Amino acid sequence: MPPPADSFDYVIIGGGTAGALLTKRLSEDGSSVCLLEAGPRDTNPLIHIPAGYIKNVYSKKLTWGFEAEASAGTAERRFSLPQGRVLGGSSSINGLNHNRGQKSDFDHWSERGNPGWSHKEVLPYFRRSERRIGEADEKLRGRDGELPITDLDWHHPVTTAFVEGTPELGIPVNPDYNGEQQDGSGYFQRYIYNGYRYSSARAFLRDTKKRLNVDIRTNAQATAILFEGKRAIGASYSKGGSTGQRHKVIARREVILSAGTINTAKLLQISGVGNASLLNDLGVPVVHNLPGVGSHLRDHYGVRMVSSVKDIRTINNMAQGPALLLEIARWLIRKPSLLAVSPSLAHVFWKSNETMTTPDLQFVFSPASFRAGVVGLLDKTPGMTCGVWQERPESTGFVKARSANPFEAPTIQPNYLADENDQQVLLAGMRLGRRLMRTRALAPYFENETAPGDEVQSDDEFMDFARQNGTTVYHLIGTARMGPASDPVAVVDAQLRVHGIDNLRVVDASIMPTMPSANTNAATLMIAEKAADIQCLLIAGTR
Ligand SMILES: Cc1cc2nc3c(=O)[nH]c(=O)nc-3n(C[C@H](O)[C@H](O)[C@H](O)COP(=O)(O)OP(=O)(O)OC[C@H]3O[C@@H](n4cnc5c(N)ncnc54)[C@H](O)[C@@H]3O)c2cc1C
Incomplete structure (x- = not known):
C-alpha cells in the first residue's frame, strides 16, 4: 500500500535553475513548498569545483543521457544533449558563464503578445538575484542578490x-x-565565487532547505501531473527510479512545472496535456488538447x-x-x-x-x-x-514522448x-x-x-x-512557448499559466518564445524571479 498523499501550498517539479530559485522565493512568506527533484543531492565535489565541468557534463549519474535525433543539418549524426539531473539541475553542470542577452530580445517577447516581458519590465528581475562583484552600470546590474557574478x-x-x-x-x-x-x-562574467561554482542550488537552497515550510525531496521523479477535470491538483512521483515506491503529493494552490525544456514537455504529454493525436497514439487520456506542447524546440x-x-x-x-x-x-x-x-x-x-x-x-x-x-x-x-x-536561430524542432512510460526518454529532434x-x-x-x-x-x-x-x-x-x-550548445528552449491563446503553438500565457488548465504553471527555459541572444541560464533565472513576483502579487490580491 503506498502511503497517503501529503499536501503543500505549492508543488514544484524540478529543482534546477528555475525551480531552486522559486522554492526560495515562494516559501519566503511562510507558504509551504514541496520540491520534487528527480536527481540526487549535489554532494559530488566535482560539481562545486568549476573545472569539474569537464568530468560531469556527460556523467551518467548527474545528467539525463538524452540524445538529439539525426538530421540533414548534422550529417545524420546523433549526439548527446546533456541536461542536469541533480539538485541545481543544469546550473550544477553548466559552463558557468553569465550572459543576459540583448534588450531587443525581450522587447520582441513582449511584441509577440506577452505583456510585461519587455526589457524595461524584466530588467528588475535580472537584477534581483544578481550580486555583481566588479565594475558595472548601477542602473542595469544587481548588487544585492544571492548569485555572485565575478570577472575572470x-x-x-x-x-x-x-x-x-x-x-x-x-x-x-x-x-x-x-x-x-x-x-x-x-x-566572460561567471557564476564562480571564492573558487566555487554557484549553482542555483548553492545560491538559493542552502539556507532555504532549513525552513520548516520547505520539503525538498531528491531522487523523486514526478511520473505524472494529477488533475481533477482541467484543474491540476498535485503530482505522483517515484522515489528511487522506475522500480521505486510511488507516492502522491497534493498542491493546495498550484503545481509548478520547472523540469527543463525536455522533461517539462514530456511530463505534460504523458499527463494528458498536448497534441491530442500524439496522446491518442501514446494511449494517454486527453486532459486538454494543446498542440504546442513539445513543438518549437530550439537550441544553439x-x-x-x-x-x-x-x-x-x-x-x-x-x-x-x-x-x-x-x-x-x-x-x-x-x-x-x-x-x-x-x-x-x-x-x-x-x-x-x-x-x-x-x-x-x-x-x-x-x-x-x-x-x-x-x-x-x-x-x-x-x-x-x-x-x-x-545567436537567434530559427530552425525549430520538437520533443515527443515515445510512450506513456515516465522513465523512457522522449524523441528529441532539434532540426539544427x-x-x-x-x-x-x-x-x-x-x-x-x-x-x-x-x-x-x-x-x-x-x-x-x-x-x-x-x-x-x-x-x-x-x-x-x-x-x-557541430554540436549542441546546451541551450534548449521553447517547448512550452509563451504566447496569447490566439497563437496556435502557445502553451502558457504571459503569467505562465498553461492555457486551458487551472492551477498549473510552467516556469523554466521551455517558456521562452524565441531564443535570447545569449546562453540561457540568466534568462531562466529572470523568468523564475518574475514568476515568483506574479505569485506573490496574486496571493496579496486574495488576502
Ligand atoms: C552542459 C551545459 C552547459 C551550459 N552552459 C551554460 C552557460 O555557460 N551559461 C548559461 O547561461 N547557460 C548555460 N547552459 C544552459 C542553462 O544551464 C539552462 O538554460 C538552464 O539551466 C535551464 O534551467 P531550467 O530550470 O529550465 O532547467 P534545469 O536547470 O535543467 O532544471 C530542471 C530540473 O528538473 C529536474 N527534473 C526533470 N524532470 C523531472 C521530473 N519528472 N521530476 C522531478 N524532477 C525533474 C531535473 O533533474 C533538473 O534538476 C548550459 C546547459 C548545459 C546542460
Whole structure:
C-alpha cells in the first residue's frame, strides 16, 4: 500500500535553475513548498569545483543521457544533449558563464503578445538575484542578490591576445557585455565565487532547505501531473527510479512545472496535456488538447574552430602533471587557479553582415583544445579553440514522448540548421572565426589551423564541416512557448499559466518564445524571479 498523499501550498517539479530559485522565493512568506527533484543531492565535489565541468557534463549519474535525433543539418549524426539531473539541475553542470542577452530580445517577447516581458519590465528581475562583484552600470546590474557574478581572474597570454586582437577587425573591446550593449569582445562574467561554482542550488537552497515550510525531496521523479477535470491538483512521483515506491503529493494552490525544456514537455504529454493525436497514439487520456506542447524546440548549434599553438603552454599542458598540482595548490589557498575558470574564457559578440543593427553571432574562446572534438579529452600539444554559433536561430524542432512510460526518454529532434538563414549566419561566423584566430596580436602563438583546416575554403566546404562537426550548445528552449491563446503553438500565457488548465504553471527555459541572444541560464533565472513576483502579487490580491 503506498502511503497517503501529503499536501503543500505549492508543488514544484524540478529543482534546477528555475525551480531552486522559486522554492526560495515562494516559501519566503511562510507558504509551504514541496520540491520534487528527480536527481540526487549535489554532494559530488566535482560539481562545486568549476573545472569539474569537464568530468560531469556527460556523467551518467548527474545528467539525463538524452540524445538529439539525426538530421540533414548534422550529417545524420546523433549526439548527446546533456541536461542536469541533480539538485541545481543544469546550473550544477553548466559552463558557468553569465550572459543576459540583448534588450531587443525581450522587447520582441513582449511584441509577440506577452505583456510585461519587455526589457524595461524584466530588467528588475535580472537584477534581483544578481550580486555583481566588479565594475558595472548601477542602473542595469544587481548588487544585492544571492548569485555572485565575478570577472575572470585567471589570465592566460593567449586569451589576452585573442581579445586584444579583435580591434584589428573593427570589433571593439567591451568592458561589460551584460551592460548597455552586447557588441564587442571581452572576458566572460561567471557564476564562480571564492573558487566555487554557484549553482542555483548553492545560491538559493542552502539556507532555504532549513525552513520548516520547505520539503525538498531528491531522487523523486514526478511520473505524472494529477488533475481533477482541467484543474491540476498535485503530482505522483517515484522515489528511487522506475522500480521505486510511488507516492502522491497534493498542491493546495498550484503545481509548478520547472523540469527543463525536455522533461517539462514530456511530463505534460504523458499527463494528458498536448497534441491530442500524439496522446491518442501514446494511449494517454486527453486532459486538454494543446498542440504546442513539445513543438518549437530550439537550441544553439555551435562549431569549434581549433588551432595549434606555439611557444607557450596552454590548458592542454597545464591540466596535467606538476603544473596541475600547482593549480590545485593555488585553488586550495584561494588564489586564481585553472580549477576555478569556466570552460570558455573570452567572448566576441558581432554581426554576420553590415545590415545588422545588433550582433547575431556569439564566439567563445579558450586556450585549450579537445582531441577529435571530444569534450573531456584535452589535446597533448598546445592548442586554442574558438567556438561560434548564431545567436537567434530559427530552425525549430520538437520533443515527443515515445510512450506513456515516465522513465523512457522522449524523441528529441532539434532540426539544427534546417533554416536557410541559420546556415548563412553560421557560415559568416566561421569565416570571421578564422580571422579572429589570425590577428597580429595572436600571431606570436598561432601555429596552424587544425579544424576545419586550411583546405576548407568554399562555402560548401565550410557548411560540410559544420554539419559533420557541430554540436549542441546546451541551450534548449521553447517547448512550452509563451504566447496569447490566439497563437496556435502557445502553451502558457504571459503569467505562465498553461492555457486551458487551472492551477498549473510552467516556469523554466521551455517558456521562452524565441531564443535570447545569449546562453540561457540568466534568462531562466529572470523568468523564475518574475514568476515568483506574479505569485506573490496574486496571493496579496486574495488576502
Ligand atoms: C552542459 C551545459 C552547459 C551550459 N552552459 C551554460 C552557460 O555557460 N551559461 C548559461 O547561461 N547557460 C548555460 N547552459 C544552459 C542553462 O544551464 C539552462 O538554460 C538552464 O539551466 C535551464 O534551467 P531550467 O530550470 O529550465 O532547467 P534545469 O536547470 O535543467 O532544471 C530542471 C530540473 O528538473 C529536474 N527534473 C526533470 N524532470 C523531472 C521530473 N519528472 N521530476 C522531478 N524532477 C525533474 C531535473 O533533474 C533538473 O534538476 C548550459 C546547459 C548545459 C546542460
